[in-house]
Amino acid sequence: MVPLRYHHRMAMNLRLTDAESDALRAKADQEGRSMQEVARAAIAQYVSDRPQRLQAAIERVSTEDRELLERLSR
Numbered sequence: 821m822v823p824l825r826y827h828h829r830m831a832m833n834l835r836l837t838d839a840e841s842d843a844l845r846a847k848a849d850q851e852g853r854s855m856q857e858v859a860r861a862a863i864a865q866y867v868s869d870r871p872q873r874l875q876a877a878i879e880r881v882s883t884e885d886r887e888l889l890e891r892l893s894r
Contacts (some may be wrong), residue, residue: 834859844858
């Protein structure tokens with residue numbers, strides 16, 4: 821069982837490359853927000869879009885590789 825304290829907030833360290841850090845800083849400056857706000861928004865979008873992106877990937881593979889999948893199923 822996970823202790824309740826982990827359900828509210830969790831601190832973490834995120835190591836970025838120089839290029840990633842520069843891109844995040846530029847985006848934050850452009851939007852007038854903190855780097856943390858931009859990173860958290862990106863994470864929230866990523867995890868909320870995952871089911872749709874996964875379904876789209878499955879459909880793309882099943883369409884593009886239909887012939888191969890049919891041969892493998894025999």
